[in-house]
Amino acid sequence: MSKNQAKNQTYLAEATIHIRDHCLCLHAQRAARALARRFDDALRPHGITSGQFSLLNVLNRQEPVAMGPVAKFLAMDRSTLTANLKPLERQGLVSIEIDPEDRRSRKLLITAEGRKVLRAAVGVWKREHAALESEIGVDPEPLRAGLRAIA
Amino acid sequence: MSKNQAKNQTYLAEATIHIRDHCLCLHAQRAARALARRFDDALRPHGITSGQFSLLNVLNRQEPVAMGPVAKFLAMDRSTLTANLKPLERQGLVSIEIDPEDRRSRKLLITAEGRKVLRAAVGVWKREHAALESEIGVDPEPLRAGLRAIA
DNA sequence: CGGATATGTTTTGATATCAATATAATATTA
DNA sequence: TAATATTATATTGATATCAAAACATATCCG
Numbered sequence: 249m250s251k252n253q254a255k256n257q258t259y260l261a262e263a264t265i266h267i268r269d270h271c272l273c274l275h276a277q278r279a280a281r282a283l284a285r286r287f288d289d290a291l292r293p294h295g296i297t298s299g300q301f302s303l304l305n306v307l308n309r310q311e312p313v314a315m316g317p318v319a320k321f322l323a324m325d326r327s328t329l330t331a332n333l334k335p336l337e338r339q340g341l342v343s344i345e346i347d348p349e350d351r352r353s354r355k356l357l358i359t360a361e362g363r364k365v366l367r368a369a370v371g372v373w374k375r376e377h378a379a380l381e382s383e384i385g386v387d388p389e390p391l392r393a394g395l396r397a398i399a
Numbered sequence: 400m401s402k403n404q405a406k407n408q409t410y411l412a413e414a415t416i417h418i419r420d421h422c423l424c425l426h427a428q429r430a431a432r433a434l435a436r437r438f439d440d441a442l443r444p445h446g447i448t449s450g451q452f453s454l455l456n457v458l459n460r461q462e463p464v465a466m467g468p469v470a471k472f473l474a475m476d477r478s479t480l481t482a483n484l485k486p487l488e489r490q491g492l493v494s495i496e497i498d499p500e501d502r503r504s505r506k507l508l509i510t511a512e513g514r515k516v517l518r519a520a521v522g523v524w525k526r527e528h529a530a531l532e533s534e535i536g537v538d539p540e541p542l543r544a545g546l547r548a549i550a
Numbered sequence: 551c552g553g554a555t556a557t558g559t560t561t562t563g564a565t566a567t568c569a570a571t572a573t574a575a576t577a578t579t580a
Numbered sequence: 581t582a583a584t585a586t587t588a589t590a591t592t593g594a595t596a597t598c599a600a601a602a603c604a605t606a607t608c609c610g
């Protein structure tokens with residue numbers, strides 16, 4: 249191996265170690281996966297995933313909302329929201345209606361059944377989230393602040 | 400509406416507002432989506448996604464690693480790792496070999512081509528991550544600590 | 551009015567994710 | 581040694597994710 253090749257490999261080895269330890273994207277994906285699994289497990293008895301729980305939460309309003317603002321709030325692509333609504337609509341937990349004011353737009357509404365499921369799931373969330381916060385052993389506020397600053 | 404129905408709706412409305420503001424699972428998913436999009440964009444010229452970049456980073460070692468430890472480090476299901484390796488193997492960036500010591504196990508190795516791509520992508524990461532840290536306007540250390548505590 | 555442009559959603563195709571199950575190989579133990 | 585249990589990975593089926601392109605409707609402007 250030439251001197252330059254050796255230097256390159258050292259540079260790359262050092263860079264990858266730094267990235268493994270410091271990359272916020274990597275750390276965020278790991279945490280997101282771990283949390284999704286945890287809440288998926290906890291919510292499974294109620295027949296919804298953690299992502300569906302979050303979406304039902306967002307839709308639990310007096311007035312129906314359009315897709316754009318919901319996708320923006322969830323920091324997801326609009327087409328992802330379209331996909332995510334399908335299982336919820338099939339299960340009868342949300343309804344999607346063409347907005348008569350602007351026929352391109354859709355009004356998203358949680359159904360009575362959706363509220364029933366959400367109501368029960370909220371109890372699970374409270375238990376599980378309290379357990380999580382006590383387990384992680386760090387102040388959750390700066391963590392939340394950092395996550396908010398990113399999204 | 401009966402008094403009890405009204406109370407239920409108030410309870411649920413208050414709970415959902417609290418959850419929207421405080422759920423670490425929701426906030427982590429949002430941040431993870433936003434960061435994945437950002438680094439996917441930045442890395443696109445090099446033909447890899449943010450997740451593939453992280454995986455190449457983990458595989459950039461002297462000694463080959465088995466799938467179990469890699470999945471654990473990435474906090475992902477083993478079957479997800481199996482799936483994630485496929486595009487990288489197809490592109491010739493990693494190779495997967497049966498471990499002769501234990502024929503159930505696989506040895507994961509980054510290829511020379513993989514190192515070449517990784518090397519170029521590291522430059523992108525450095526620029527993009529520095530920009531990210533300066534943009535978020537909060538100390539990244541407590542954020543990283545919180546994310547580590549979760550995963 | 552009518553063509554160009556802009557906006558909102560859906561579709562398509564690729565990757566990502568997990569649980570459950572299956573397959574393969576090793577290790578244990580009767 | 582043979583049956584059983586354990587370990588490591590792969591497959592399957594469902595949901596999640598995004599970009600790009602398609603589609604539908606609305607707005608703008610000449």
